[in-house]
Amino acid sequence: EERYDLSAVGRMKFNRRVGRDAIEGAATLSNEDIVDVIRILVDLRNGKGEIDDIDHLGNRRVRSVGELAENQFRAGLVRVERAVRERLSQAESDNLMPHDLINAKPVSAAIKEFFGSSQLSQFMDQTNPLSEITHKRRVSALGPGGLTRERAGFEVRDVHPTHYGRVCPIETPEGPNIGLINSLALFARTNWYGFIETPYRKVVNHKVTDEIEYLSAIEESKYVIAQANADLDAKGKFKDDLVSCRYKNEFTLSAPDKIEYMDVAPAQIVSVAASLIPFLEHDDANRALMGSNMQRQAVPCLRPEKPFVGTGIERTAAVDSGTVVTAHRGGIVDYIDAGRIVIRVHDEEARAGEVGVDIYSLIKYTRSNQNTNINQRPLVKVGDVIARGDVIADGASTDMGELALGQNMLVAFMPWNGYN
Template sequence: FGLHPLSQVLDRTNPLTQIVHGRKLSYLGPGGLTGRTASFRIRDIHPSHYGRICPIDTSEGINVGLIGSLAIHAKIGVQEEQVAPARYRQEFLTIAWERVHLRSIFPFQYFSIGASLIPFIEHNDANRALMSSNMQRQAVPLSRFEKCIVGTGLERQVALDSGVPAIAEHEGKIIYTDIDKIILSGNGDTLRIPLVRYQRSNKNTCMHQKIQLRRGKCIKKGQVLADGAATVGGELALGKNVLVAYMPWEGYNFEDAVLISERPERITNEIPHLEAHLLRNLDKNGIVMLGSWVETGDILVGKLTPQMAKESSYAPEDRLLRAVLGIQVSTSKETFIDVRWIQKKGGSYYNPERICVYILQKREIKVGDKVAERHGNKGIISKILPRQDMPYLQDGRPVDMVFNPLGVPSRMNVGQIFECSLGLAGGLLDRHYRIAPFDERYEQEASRKLVFSELYEASKQTANPWVFEPEYLGKSKIFDGRTGDPFEQPVIIGKPYILKLIHQVDDKIHGRSSGHYALVTQQPLRGRAKQGGQRVGEMEVWALEGARQEVLGTTIIGGTIPKPEDAPESFRLLIRELRSLALELNHFLVSEKNFQITRKEA
């Protein structure tokens, strides 16, 4: 079974990936097609796909249209099911399945699970929606995730169907909780529910369940007992709601690059490396309690600021490893999660026992990591700025990310702007929105009216007129964090939902000093797995020739640089083009020997 071409290991990157991977459809495999021989007619969308196969969710590249996904309400049936429920003239009937040609039951019914999680999908280009449904499956579970402010309403159902949260199978009362189990009492018996604790997935992400209810709580059947990775309160939560500005910033967000700020300071009463009596006056929020007697040197506010690791902060053995081997010693928190003792039969000196220790590492976002939204707009982190240097709003809040505005109009992603502005209103009003697709069938321009009405209400309730300014709807004047001066043009401010993807720079960075070469061409091998490098191919030689490489080589070996005897051909071409405009032009070369001017006819 495992050797069959259509047999795949379940992808467990996040809860969405687990449920989507089992609903894929393929033309490939034994007796099927190949990516190179399939025609456009086979790959194209057919009317019979309505409600059965998603017209958006497919692979990118050579297999586009050949690997599809089941629509959200579709299931694989057999012909023995002779009857099927259907609606005809506003009445529900049970008729023979051959007579049913079309069933319209739900606004999401023609989309797959991944595509149905994109808000305002009807305002996006289909190519970008395809990218988004693929990239949501690449999102890594975060250590501190949030529910999306703007969603579609299917986040809870997707999380429950994925099996990641722990669900109560019957009603009862919690009589015991632990880090690895929950014990329920109900209907005269006791039920033990084991919890997943720091398990490693096949994509090296962490699967962990956290208890949501306390001991003694009465629960109902189907209630969420423990959240899993990337779920909050039983809802899918793949990312974070981030304050974003769409504006260019010193070229650091050129070509889809993303500018982000450092992690904010955290107010807490858990300060490391301090004795308990120094924190006696702080409340649970880390702020000094009213009425406390304080003296000189006492701590009034407990504040943790993340520090960048300096060379002096490493232990001596770590500095030695960095100096000799160039090994980067991580400063992130690491935890032992599993130890396995592999004992072989008939162990000897040449066949020793082996102990495998698995370590959980907490990776912070850094330059080179890939982030994306739910509308197909993806980018690489190009620079991490201090919060005081980021652009800030009129209420003093600095933005967390700066996106390039040129990535929106050419890609026709209007839904991206709708989500951004509606997220800002929801963040100010403390609301969550669930947007069904194709809401224009109820009212013309319903999406735009909803966004503007929520922004107007947010500006009134928070007494911030800059949230909704009639001169430039959805935009606001913001200020440069370095100088304090306002920017010339108003920019779009919002709170979209940002995902961190599994394409991380720690897994991709690679260097080579020497290694294996190809037998035929004697050039370095290709790829990180083979310790390969970048070869000097045909086009690279052209680049070296165009960059006057012979001048550099002559300089290195100490030779004389050849002097040009005449003007370059590109200059002669310019002279001829100007002569075609009836301009009489000649050029002159100055000889270095006698400084005599020699007239050359072009």
């Protein structure tokens, strides 16, 4: 018999679609489910209800590495099971030990094939810290179980209202993959089911609080959400009589007493690369797209310079990429040379039974995947007091713990024969 499993996500989506409150249930379809499906189809035929939007992010989920690897592992186990059954059915199956029956080769072969030759298993782009972090935050509609470039139409590639705060509307390749490969927005995360969530500040009694709630695209459409740049008074209440909001994926003006959530920051709609562009709001969308993509191609400089004009994301991007070395615990720098930093940990941070010294070995002149130079340089001196999380060594393309992709240009205004 053929078995099937709706899975937790399938059951949750099904229950939501047929209007049930419960999100859990049987993994197979019941008579009640079939009746509900027929009822909804009849309603749609009669013009009641709305047809599902296939490009809505509530109907598209992210399949993480773990899930893809799990599927390969399962395929390998099925092959092993088949081999074991065959061997058991043969006549001389008496007195066989488990190791005679089970051959684990198919499982390891499936896993090796997945990591070695899958379309989604890619050689990390290590040109600079930004290209590294962007590559890891990429969301692709291609690959096994996904679309192909030829089949993907215009609608799939287009920006959808539910992309707001979840997927960057700017950063995508220009070429045949446009819109099929996207980048996660700055504060986006995936929930347990694989749907992308974005954070909002909660509004309680017409007052904007600092309480943060993550909403998926399915939940978000129920609420009226104000923009991050809405004017607030000292008490956290909206100043204007009409505030620019989003409701049911439409932009609208709403009275302050109707607002339930507010965006966290104006930058939450764009990706890491786009958020590094100063005054992004004044740029043409096409040029911003090119700028986001070209920052990833910046080759590390011998003498990196952090930008005079930045957006404030530079330090976070450098630290989160793992290129710089940060202190695990606070303390005092005891010893330092080009290759390592020794920090004597503060007594209050040292745990009983643990060594009260942290030693950080620096990466020296290593070749990156793109043949650029990875070299970490110490930023501290002996005797410096360090707090937990402080940057203690720079990596490639960073300056004083900040991302430094290029050089600051020196512009001179000079008189010329009395002109200028």
